[in-house]
Amino acid sequence: MRIPVIEGTIERRILANFRIVPEVMKKLLPSPFLPEIVNGYAIGGVCLIRLAAIRPKGFPSWFGIGSENAAHRIAVEWSGGDRTKCGVYIPRRDTSSRLNSIVGGSLFPGVHHLASFSVEESADSVSVSLRSRDGETRVSVSGTVSDHFSNSSVFTSLDEASDFFKHGSLGYSARRGSGRYDGLELRCRNWSVTPLNVAKIVSSYFDDERRFPKGSIDFDCALLMRNIEHEWHGRESLCCDEDVGA
Numbered sequence: 001m002r003i004p005v006i007e008g009t010i011e012r013r014i015l016a017n018f019r020i021v022p023e024v025m026k027k028l029l030p031s032p033f034l035p036e037i038v039n040g041y042a043i044g045g046v047c048l049i050r051l052a053a054i055r056p057k058g059f060p061s062w063f064g065i066g067s068e069n070a071a072h073r074i075a076v077e078w079s080g081g082d083r084t085k086c087g088v089y090i091p092r093r094d095t096s097s098r099l100n101s102i103v104g105g106s107l108f109p110g111v112h113h114l115a116s117f118s119v120e121e122s123a124d125s126v127s128v129s130l131r132s133r134d135g136e137t138r139v140s141v142s143g144t145v146s147d148h149f150s151n152s153s154v155f156t157s158l159d160e161a162s163d164f165f166k167h168g169s170l171g172y173s174a175r176r177g178s179g180r181y182d183g184l185e186l187r188c189r190n191w192s193v194t195p196l197n198v199a200k201i202v203s204s205y206f207d208d209e210r211r212f213p214k215g216s217i218d219f220d221c222a223l224l225m226r227n228i229e230h231e232w233h234g235r236e237s238l239c240c241d242e243d244v245g246a
Helices: 022-027 097-103 156-166
Strands: 007-019 041-056 065-082 082-094 113-119 123-131 138-145 170-176 180-188 194-203 217-239
Touching: 007 022, 007 123, 007 194, 022 194, 041 138, 041 217, 065 097, 065 113, 065 170, 097 113, 097 170, 138 170, 180 194
Parallel strands: 082 113, 082 170
Antiparallel strands: 007 041, 007 217, 041 065, 065 082, 113 123, 123 138, 138 194, 170 180, 180 217, 194 217
16 A cells, blocks of 8 residues: 655654464464564564654644554564565554544555553653453553663564564555555664563453463563654555565
């Protein structure tokens, strides 16, 4: 789906991540996606993002809108012509914005489900919870800013984790009622991540033992981003049985 370039500010972005047994994750992914493997594990997670001044590129910032949003995402790879490409598959998006929920999946990539968000935030801590209006999604993440990256993560360092998520900037999610997947690329003008020491994490998607049996998934790490200037670029959609040539 091609859209005008959208720009704005990421006021806060939490990337809360799980390590998952690849064979379990593979069964949940539609064609042509396969799990991207990091040191023997698939990577899934929740992105909790507050956007501000979102507007078509070139418009003044006062024209823009803001919203709280959540995306359940899985790091994937696929065949793109003569090489393997990487990005994320997004099975579920939720938003506080009624406008996003109306245009998402039709005029804008990705179906966005309307949800209620609760946020408490300070310079050194953050807590975000949501419950979707349709009752399908519950998420809660809270933690404190840390100087130290998790020593139990599949990523060997903060830099390795940062690079992995920076390059996983192209996301695909289902278009409403079409059987196709729309692409949306995030381009950050500045990129900086800080470790987040998570005290609590709940995800109705990743906690579901029908999807992820006991022993197949564990919390891995979390990263926090703040005040990131960025752009969203629409990319070509794909059918579930074709290669991606984005």
